[in-house]
Amino acid sequence: xxxxxxxxxxxxxxxxxxxxxxxxxxxxxxxxxxxxxxxxxxxxxxxxxxxxxxxxxxxxxxxxxxxxxxxxxxxxxxxxxxxxxxxxxxxxxxxxxxxxxxxxxxxxxxxxxxxxxxxxxxxxxxxxxxxxxxxxxxxxxxxxxxxxxxxxxxxxxxxxxxxxxxxxxxxxxxxxxxxxxxxxxxxxxxxxxxxxxxxxxxxxxxxxxxxxxxxxxxxxxxxxxxxxxxxxx
Amino acid sequence: xxxxxxxxxxxxxxxxxxxxxxxxxxxxxxxxxxxxxxxxxxxxxxxxxxxxxxxxxxxxxxxxxxxxxxxxxxxxxxxxxxxxxxxxxxxxxxxxxxxxxxxxxxxxxxxxxxxxxxxxxxxxxxxxxxxxxxxxxxxxxxxxxxxxxxxxxxxxxxxxxxxxxxxxxxxxxxxxxxxxxxxxxxxxxxxxxxxxxxxxxxxxxxxxxxxxxxxxxxxxxxxxxxxxxxxxxxxxxxxxxxxxxxxxxxxxxxxxxxxxxxxxxxxxxxxxxxxxxxxxxxxxxxxxxxxxxxxxxxxxxxxxxxxxxxxxxxxxxxxxxxxxxxxxxxxxxxxxxxxxxxxxxxxxxxxxxxxxxxxxxxxxxxxxxxxxxxxxxxxxxxxxxxxxxxxxxxxxxxxxxxxxxxxxxxxxxxxxxxxxxxxxxxxxxxxxxxxxxxxxxxxxxxxxxxxxxxxxxxxxxxxxxxxxxxxxxxxxxxxxxxxxxxxxxxxxxxxxxxxxxxxxxxxxxxxxxxxxxxxxxxxxxxxxxxxxxxxxxxxxxxxxxxxxxxxxxxxxxxxxxxxxxxxxxxxxxxxxxxxxxxxxxxxxxxxxxxxxxxxxxxxxxxxxxxxxxxxxxxxxxxxxxxxxxxxxxxxxxxxxxxxxxxxxxxxxxxxxxxxxxxxxxxxxxxxxxxxxxxxxxxxxxxxxxxxxxxxx
Numbered sequence: 052x053x054x055x056x057x058x059x060x061x062x063x064x065x066x067x068x069x070x071x072x073x074x075x076x077x078x079x080x081x082x083x084x085x086x087x088x089x090x091x092x093x094x095x096x097x098x099x100x101x102x103x104x105x106x107x108x109x110x111x112x113x114x115x116x117x118x119x120x121x122x123x124x125x126x127x128x129x130x131x132x133x134x135x136x137x138x139x140x141x142x143x144x145x146x147x148x149x150x151x152x153x154x155x156x157x158x159x160x161x162x163x164x165x166x167x168x169x170x171x172x173x174x175x176x177x178x179x180x181x182x183x184x185x186x187x188x189x190x191x192x193x194x195x196x197x198x199x200x201x202x203x204x205x206x207x208x209x210x211x212x213x214x215x216x217x218x219x220x221x222x223x224x225x226x227x228x229x230x231x232x233x234x235x236x237x238x239x240x241x242x243x244x245x246x247x248x249x250x251x252x253x254x255x256x257x258x259x260x261x262x263x264x265x266x267x268x269x270x271x272x273x274x275x276x277x278x279x280x281x282x283x284x
Numbered sequence: 285x286x287x288x289x290x291x292x293x294x295x296x297x298x299x300x301x302x303x304x305x306x307x308x309x310x311x312x313x314x315x316x317x318x319x320x321x322x323x324x325x326x327x328x329x330x331x332x333x334x335x336x337x338x339x340x341x342x343x344x345x346x347x348x349x350x351x352x353x354x355x356x357x358x359x360x361x362x363x364x365x366x367x368x369x370x371x372x373x374x375x376x377x378x379x380x381x382x383x384x385x386x387x388x389x390x391x392x393x394x395x396x397x398x399x400x401x402x403x404x405x406x407x408x409x410x411x412x413x414x415x416x417x418x419x420x421x422x423x424x425x426x427x428x429x430x431x432x433x434x435x436x437x438x439x440x441x442x443x444x445x446x447x448x449x450x451x452x453x454x455x456x457x458x459x460x461x462x463x464x465x466x467x468x469x470x471x472x473x474x475x476x477x478x479x480x481x482x483x484x485x486x487x488x489x490x491x492x493x494x495x496x497x498x499x500x501x502x503x504x505x506x507x508x509x510x511x512x513x514x515x516x517x518x519x520x521x522x523x524x525x526x527x528x529x530x531x532x533x534x535x536x537x538x539x540x541x542x543x544x545x546x547x548x549x550x551x552x553x554x555x556x557x558x559x560x561x562x563x564x565x566x567x568x569x570x571x572x573x574x575x576x577x578x579x580x581x582x583x584x585x586x587x588x589x590x591x592x593x594x595x596x597x598x599x600x601x602x603x604x605x606x607x608x609x610x611x612x613x614x615x616x617x618x619x620x621x622x623x624x625x626x627x628x629x630x631x632x633x634x635x636x637x638x639x640x641x642x643x644x645x646x647x648x649x650x651x652x653x654x655x656x657x658x659x660x661x662x663x664x665x666x667x668x669x670x671x672x673x674x675x676x677x678x679x680x681x682x683x684x685x686x687x688x689x690x691x692x693x694x695x696x697x698x699x700x701x702x703x704x705x706x707x708x709x710x711x712x713x714x715x716x717x718x719x720x721x722x723x724x725x726x727x728x729x730x731x732x733x734x735x736x737x738x739x740x741x742x743x744x745x746x747x748x749x750x751x752x753x754x755x756x757x758x759x760x761x762x763x764x765x766x767x768x769x770x771x772x773x774x775x776x777x778x779x780x781x782x783x784x785x786x787x788x789x790x791x792x793x794x795x796x797x798x799x800x801x802x803x804x805x806x807x808x809x810x811x812x813x814x815x816x817x818x819x820x821x822x823x824x825x826x827x828x829x830x831x832x833x834x835x836x837x838x839x840x841x842x843x844x845x846x847x848x849x850x851x852x853x854x855x856x857x858x859x860x861x862x863x864x865x866x867x868x869x870x871x872x873x874x875x876x877x878x879x880x881x882x883x884x885x886x887x888x889x890x891x892x893x894x895x896x897x898x899x900x901x902x903x904x905x906x907x908x909x910x911x912x913x914x915x916x917x918x919x920x921x922x923x924x925x926x927x928x929x930x931x932x933x934x935x936x937x938x939x940x941x942x943x944x945x946x947x948x949x950x951x952x953x954x955x956x957x958x959x960x961x962x963x964x965x966x967x968x969x970x971x972x973x974x975x976x977x978x979x980x
Contacts (some may be wrong), residue, residue: 187298187307194310195302221292249313256314273920274315282295282307 333407396446436533442473444579461527527563555585
């Protein structure tokens with residue numbers, strides 16, 4: 052039955068943003084906020100300065116929502132790949148449009164790209180692959196969102212949270228005894244608190260990942276990919 | 285970019301990494317946690333840990349662990365063995381929480397709840413051993429093919445029953461979703477994983493939102509308050525989740541954002557829309573307040589032709605019984621006619637006047653509806669009189685007598701017919717009492733209507749007071765169909781109990797009464813104003829009671845028929861008043877559940893409990909409540925901290941508040957009275973107070 056496996060994922064956000072009205076605007080701003088980082092990073096590596104990249108990112112999100120890059124299809128799989136594909140498609144269209152404008156259009160153009168040494172497809176020493184950069188930023192944005200959610204859940208315990216935050220990745224150098232003293236808690240209590248924060252953080256990360264894939268089975272695959280990306284370099 | 289390197293994995297930490305955390309480590313952490321739980325223990329491992337079980341196969345896995353089908357050789361039965369995820373052991377508070385919660389869950393007994401047989405730790409695994417349900421879950425059933433609305437709605441009552449029963453024991457499911465609703469081979473509904481969310485959850489947050497592996501699946505079914513104020517979640521969160529499940533069954537979609545009404549996607553009527561939308565209210569005060577309410581509403585709404593189907597039985601039997609009576613009398617008449625004719629002729633009545641006598645008397649007798657039963661008697665008397673009149677007045681006298689008789693009978697018949705369909709008389713008595721159980725007032729109101737509204741004003745002028753509507757049930761056969769006992773609770777001050785007495789002829793039948801023999805009753809009599817529309821009564825504590833009678837003089841109708849538009853309007857008005865006043869107004873389930881439940885109702889149960897308690901009298905509370913009892917209740921938040929040392933007390937009364945809790949009034953040795961509320965349990969088809977020591 053269609054719809055029975057339907058989860059409120061990033062796809063929902065895109066589909067919702069395609070409509071009109073308040074809900075669509077809200078979804079658009081959510082979407083921009085969530086994926087602004089990766090898109091800008093990609094655009095910068097594509098050879099733009101900060102401002103141009105930002106401008107282009109805005110134009111891109113708008114075009115995504117105008118379905119200029121084809122209707123988003125939740126069956127397509129990972130949202131990350133979809134968004135990157137859409138971005139590349141958008142850029143090539145932009146390039147075409149820019150060229151057409153400059154030359155008056157109408158004529159058939161033979162692309163000369165691919166022959167030059169500045170072609171983005173050729174990895175250059177010392178410069179990150181743009182897809183890798185996109186994915187890396189994607190991972191950071193994802194962690195950022197999970198962290199923000201975690202922080203938002205800790206209402207009334209902000210100080211405890213900010214003190215214990217460094218242990219979230221399992222590897223803070225500081226001593227837990229010191230944190231316990233700062234917080235006026237026992238060391239066991241600090242351990243328990245860290246454990247709880249970490250397990251909740253893990254859940255949130257997986258939730259975030261799950262929101263970007265179509266099939267829950269793919270969560271692990273996507274997560275592994277992001278780990279690989281984050282560990283490189 | 286490579287400003288920092290992670291001390292653990294040596295990968296670069298970007299400057300703008302959130303929280304300065306190593307992204308690789310964070311992600312790996314999340315992956316490992318999942319990997320831990322994704323490696324299900326092999327059958328051999330499990331078999332080694334549970335020597336008494338034959339492990340058959342792994343039947344499921346999720347964020348909470350793995351479920352194996354196993355055979356318990358000793359008892360020769362299949363069981364489902366749920367092994368909780370080893371990762372949970374890392375949580376230092378888990379063990380204690382597990383023991384505590386599993387004990388409560390083990391007590392849940394209901395045909396629609398998967399029974400937990402055993403729990404504990406074996407071979408390093410925390411486990412729950414439970415009933416094995418041979419079938420599919422609702423998710424699988426839905427994937428196999430979309431449900432017809434009838435199929436979907438047929439499942440709902442069973443789910444409601446299960447929820448109601450668990451709620452009565454103070455257990456909220458917290459994670460109602462299609463995956464947890466099992467359908468066995470015979471189509472029976474069983475709800476699994478009751479309260480498991482609490483076992484797994486961080487007690488600080490009270491539950492886990494989205495467990496690893498559970499992903500967002502659960503989130504869509506969660507009530508808004510489960511995110512927003514998880515500490516104050518109550519049974520109404522389950523009602524919301526149930527609403528999502530119903531919505532999904534009907535439409536195949538989840539109610540996200542601005543979602544269409546079920547009737548826009550499925551062939552269901554507007555009343556189903558109303559019920560489903562009410563379960564999905566963001567404010568839980570606006571939802572149905574109990575699972576039973578959802579069930580009752582559903583059952584009523586699921587019958588499209590309910591008005592004709594249900595209204596008839598009350599009318600039908602009457603017409604039928606009249607017809608039978610007529611037929612019976614006609615038969616008797618025909619059988620005895622020749623004999624009577626012979627007798628009359630022997631007495632000297634002329635043969636040619638016999639047909640007239642029979643005709644006049646029988647028509648007159650039959651016209652008198654109320655005289656139906658008296659007919660043979662009247663007939664006999666009449667025949668005797670005829671004979672006398674003939675003797676005294678001759679033929680002419682007899683003719684006159686016959687004419688007078690028939691006119692009289694027709695008059696009586698018409699009057700009886702009118703009286704038959706006039707509204708019945710009823711007496712409503714009302715008692716008000718304060719929180720300590722002291723009776724504040726009592727009043728009798730004579731009304732003729734099927735609908736009465738009571739408004740209670742509050743001593744505190746700022747409080748709007750509560751309002752209650754009382755539908756009165758009556759049938760044409762003059763027999764009460766169900767007890768009418770309505771109680772109303774005003775949290776702060778006034779308790780009012782309404783007793784409805786049924787007047788038929790000269791006899792007064794008490795349909796429901798509340799015995800408070802140990803309390804002092806302070807009488808306050810009230811007479812209605814001239815047009816019997818309303819009356820105020822002021823109680824000794826300043827509480828004011830206004831009785832308003834709506835629909836006065838309306839012909840009596842059966843309350844079995846579903847709500848008319850008018851009543852629905854009234855109902856919504858009432859519920860809005862309830863909302864404003866934030867007060868619980870509960871009609872006893874005797875009214876609601878009569879149609880749908882055959883088991884004993886809470887009020888009947890309470891009578892039984894009270895009776896049993898009286899028989900044992902003071903023995904019941906002689907030793908006070910044991911520490912363990914008090915403690916176990918405290919764990920579930922029933923606030924009895926100050927009860928444990930209360931000492932010797934005598935039971936004064938036990939009354940159910942609704943079908944989930946009961947109130948007990950006890951008197952201590954120093955004469956002071958106390959009132960406590962206990963959850964009620966449905967056990968062996970009988971309601972019992974949870975844990976109250978009705979054992980000596």
